Structures are given as structure tokens and as C-alpha cells.
Amino acid sequence: xxxxxxxxxxxxxxxxxxxxxxxxxxxxxxxxxxxxxxxxxxxxxxxxxxxxxxxxxxxxxxxxxxxxxxxxxxxxxxxxxxxxxxxxxxxxxxxxxxxxxxxxxxxxxxxxxx
Amino acid sequence: xxxxxxxxxxxxxxxxxxxxxxxxxxxxxxxxxxxxxxxxxxxxxxxxxxxxxxxxxxxxxxxxxxxxxxxxxxxxxxxxxxxxxxxxxxxxxxxxxxxxxxxxxxxxxxxxxx
Numbered sequence: 001x002x003x004x005x006x007x008x009x010x011x012x013x014x015x016x017x018x019x020x021x022x023x024x025x026x027x028x029x030x031x032x033x034x035x036x037x038x039x040x041x042x043x044x045x046x047x048x049x050x051x052x053x054x055x056x057x058x059x060x061x062x063x064x065x066x067x068x069x070x071x072x073x074x075x076x077x078x079x080x081x082x083x084x085x086x087x088x089x090x091x092x093x094x095x096x097x098x099x100x101x102x103x104x105x106x107x108x109x110x111x112x113x114x
Numbered sequence: 115x116x117x118x119x120x121x122x123x124x125x126x127x128x129x130x131x132x133x134x135x136x137x138x139x140x141x142x143x144x145x146x147x148x149x150x151x152x153x154x155x156x157x158x159x160x161x162x163x164x165x166x167x168x169x170x171x172x173x174x175x176x177x178x179x180x181x182x183x184x185x186x187x188x189x190x191x192x193x194x195x196x197x198x199x200x201x202x203x204x205x206x207x208x209x210x211x212x213x214x215x216x217x218x219x220x221x222x223x224x225x226x227x228x
Contacts, residue, residue, distance in 0.1 A: 032213040043118075043204045043219035044157070051214075092213030100145055100164075100211030101172060104157040 004088045009109045012078045020073040020108055022088030027068050032091045035062065035073045037084040083112045116141045120205050120220035127195055127227055135190045135223050137205030145211040146188040148180065150201040163188055164211055195227040
């Protein structure tokens, strides 16, 4: 039962910014928003996570709406290596599970054109 | 380099022949977990361990066993593999199971049971 909604697919041009949206309208106050990505033939890779404030790291930025019902993962300059399935996952609160389970939905398949 | 190492990467076996997939992490992580990934079903948690000698079932534990005798190792055991266990398996680890921690995944083990 996915608690987040993401577009099935998106396309981007190389070296342009990419904004990947995620809706989580039933998020609770204690849920963290996590993003992972999975490149072809590889394991999932942690990208970024946040609770309320926007977050930046070397891979991406996470913009969280003021009401926390949506968030956006921002890749500042897409490269061919960024082509992957991106998963938005809620953790903590009623969705995190007591076992630390990551509940993966279908994610967004990002294609990057040269 | 901080990593989760799984072995083997590929394995073809016959029904009923016991096998073990190894998982090792070098980050002194307390939490470790096994997932399987199947087309159309996504990633599902099999077993998890919150620390040495502490393991518990995930969402799809039937047909699998695990052990956690040392902090760094978390092997997945299939005592009598069946064709429905043909899947892509991932091991993951995290400093802690809490929602404010990201997970590191291994590169995967593709298992085929004939």
C-alpha cells in the first residue's frame, strides 16, 4: 500500500536540472521523506532524506513543501549516469514499520537524453 | 571504501539444494536487512536484524532463514530452495533502524532455482 505518489516516468536532457515530484498527502508529523534510486542492474542507492527543512548534499537537493504534503527531488545537472528509477519513501510514523522496513513503490523512471 | 558486499552475484541451483548467500558490511552498522525484488512486486523485506543475535521476520520470510552471529555478517539461508524463490536479492545495512538513517545496499544476488 504505497503512501507516496510519483509519476511513472520522466525525461530530461543531459546537463539540465531535473525536478522529480512526490505527493504524500497523508504524511504524519513524524515521517521522514527519503529518496533512493536504482540504476539498471544495481542495488538501490540512498540519495537524500529530510523531515521539514530543505536539504542539500553532494548528490541532490530535497525541497519539502511547507505543509509537507509534497516534496521534490532536484538533480541540479542531470548526467547520463542519473538515468534510474527514483523512489520516494516515507519512514517513521505509521508508515515506517517497527522493523525499519523500506516500503518501495513503483518509483519514477528517469530517462536522460544526451 | 564503505560498502555492503554480497556473494555470489549470480547463482543457479536446483530445487532442494541448500544454499547460503553471504552479506558483509564494513561500516559497523547495527541494522541489517534482506530484500527480494521481483517484477511487478517491487522490493520486499525478507528478514531483518537490529543487532547481533537479534533477528526477526519481514514481510516475506517463508522459506528463508538468517543468522547474525557477528555484527558485520548477515547470511541468508535457503534450506530447500524452490523455483518461486528465483529472484534478485539485496542485502542492506544502516547505522540504526530509525527513520533518520539512510541504508546502504549491496549490489545484489541473482538467484535462479530450477
